[in-house]
Amino acid sequence: MSKVEIRTVAADEADIRLDRWFRRHFPHVTHGALEKLLRTGQVRVDGGRVKGNHRLEPGQEVRIPPLPAPGEAAPPKTISAEDKAFARSMVLYEDDTLIALNKPPGLPVQGGSKVVRHLDGLLDAFGTGDRRPRLVHRLDKDTSGVIVVAKGASNAAWLASLFKGRDLEKTYWAIALGIMVPRAGEITGYMKKTVSNQGDRELMVAARHGEEGAQYALTRYATADEAGRRASWVVLRPETGRTHQLRVHLAAAGHAIQGDGKYVCDVPPLGGVSQKLHLHARKLVIPREGKKPLVLEAPLPKHMTDTFEALGFDAGMDMRAVEAQLG
Incomplete structure (x- = not known):
């Protein structure tokens, strides 16, 4: 067994979850064993109790209790x-x-x-x-x-x-309920995390500026196509990266994403198509020093491809004019 030690979070470990940080430094300690150490307060950050999803900051001190040596622990599981x-x-x-x-x-x-x-x-x-x-x-x-x-x-x-930062260009595709008015624009506001009646730690709600935990969020959007007045194919660009930001913003605008059971609006969901969430991280553009930006695109999952076909949307259309509206 090792002795109690204090480790300082490095600069390149900013915003990493504690459980991931622990796995990086002590890969022989299982997730279950770590959860027990956290529940009993043996692992602490800056002297306080935390959970595995706590995000670390450079300079913070993590208390490491006595741990079994790698040879004393069960061998790590191998991926199938x-x-x-x-x-x-x-x-x-x-x-x-x-x-x-x-x-x-x-x-x-x-x-x-x-x-x-x-x-x-x-x-x-x-x-x-x-x-x-x-x-x-x-x-x-x-x-x-x-x-x-x-x-x-x-x-x-x-x-x-x-x-x-804001150096990355992130583009999402979504099927929103109803028709977006105006067809292109911005959705802004403050939001914060709260706890729902079901104990969901990841529920976001609207908040006021200056309120404890409130974070500003900005989403740019443009409508690529519409299916009557039933639904819109919306292209989204989050300028901030808040939890559930796009889902919260579209629901707040009165046009929740098809299949979203957490953030809803008054427009009823579409029938006859998949009830899975219709939100897809379509494209990511990464700047590179001395090189052209790296453009990464992902094809739609099957449930969204099927819904696009059912609504008459052409996923292969030229998106340059639509994306130009995102600024």
């Missing part, structure tokens, strides 16, 4: 051939700095107490230890599309800084 093939099937692009994946709907990005299969766990398909890719941003479980993972600590720090 099936999961390795599945992970590889998601690859859209790969170079020396990153891997771009097309995440399917329903796949969580990170693990939890009741989550067994998740994207972070599938990254073992691409290497272990220092060779293992690192998450630098997230998508909601039911949102599909482009997500990138970094190769190495320096690339992770570079990409994480881009996602925290």
Whole structure:
């Protein structure tokens, strides 16, 4: 067993979840074992109790209790051939700095107490230890599309800084209920996290400027096509990266996303099509010094392709004029 030690969060570990940080430094400690250490207060941040989803800041001190040596712990689980093939099937692009994946709907990005299969766990398909890719941003479980993972600590720090700023261009496609008026514009406001009656920690609600926990959010949108007055194909560009931002903003505008059971509006959902969430991270443009920007695009998942066909939307149309309205 090791002794109690204090570790300082490094600059390139900004905004990383504690459970991910722990897995990076102590890969032999299982998720279940870490959760027990957190529940009993043996792992602390700056002397306080925290949960696994706590996001760390550079300079914070993490208390590490006595841990079994790697040889004393159970051997790490190996990824199955099936999961390795599945992970590889998601690859859209790969170079020396990153891997771009097309995440399917329903796949969580990170693990939890009741989550067994998740994207972070599938990254073992691409290497272990220092060779293992690192998450630098997230998508909601039911949102599909482009997500990138970094190769190495320096690339992770570079990409994480881009996602925290406004240098990346993120474009989403959604099926919104009803007709957006005006057809293009901005949705702004403040929002904060709250706890629902069902104990959902990820529920966002409208907030006032200056209110504790309130964060400003800005989304630009443009309508690509309409299906009568039933639904709109909306192209979205979040200028800020708040939790559930696009879902909250469209519902607040009175045009919730088809299949969203959490953020709803007065317009009834479409019948005769999939009730899965119709929100897709379609494109990501990453600036690169001395090179052309890297443009990553992900094809629609099947449930959205089927809905596009049912509504008469052409996913292959030239989007330049629509995206020009996003500024």
